[in-house]
Amino acid sequence: MTDIPDNVKDRIRTYAQGEWPDDFEMQRHIIEKQVAAFQTLETHRAQWATDPSISPLFDLAASEWPNDYEMELHTFQKQLEATQRLANYTADDVPTAIFEKIKLKAIQEWPNDHEMILHTMETQLTAWREVQKF
Incomplete structure (x- = not known):
């Protein structure tokens, strides 16, 4: 030691x-x-x-x-x-503008926490996909 x-x-x-x-x-x-x-x-x-x-x-x-x-x-x-x-990270099934908006919002919410940025993005992208199916 x-x-x-x-x-x-x-x-x-x-x-x-x-x-x-x-x-x-x-x-x-x-x-x-x-x-x-x-x-x-x-x-x-x-x-x-x-x-x-x-x-x-x-x-x-x-x-x-x-x-x-x-x-x-x-x-x-x-x-x-x-x-x-x-x-x-990419989301080819999501329009670029939507993806960038989700990413920016996640970064603004969690500026230094990359794990939470990733979690927020994944959650929002999943929700966006589900809304599109409605």
């Missing part, structure tokens, strides 16, 4: 002790999981630091889970997956 900054160690230790105050085996387990998640996040940060569409996802994940690196990593990975899906 020598490559983990002291302030991060303190956060992880405090989190583990708060979750399992009298169970040292669980504290150790939490510490191991949190350290692994922190290290994976650091690897992702190094990989994606210069990508302007990806780097804000770290802030989103950290703000949602300020004391839990495992959940922060999970959130980042889900956001990254959504970002990659959004980059190639």
Whole structure:
């Protein structure tokens, strides 16, 4: 654990002790999981630091889970997956103007949350298709 900054160690230790105050085996387990998640996040940060569409996802994940690196990593990975899906998202059966309007509205509603943008778009596109069948 020598490559983990002291302030991060303190956060992880405090989190583990708060979750399992009298169970040292669980504290150790939490510490191991949190350290692994922190290290994976650091690897992702190094990989994606210069990508302007990806780097804000770290802030989103950290703000949602300020004391839990495992959940922060999970959130980042889900956001990254959504970002990659959004980059190639098409709906050939929907007129371009409708698609763009749905996309713009989703981005306005969820400006930094790519997972929710994707969810909103999919929900709206499905609803649009159903309305057209009516």
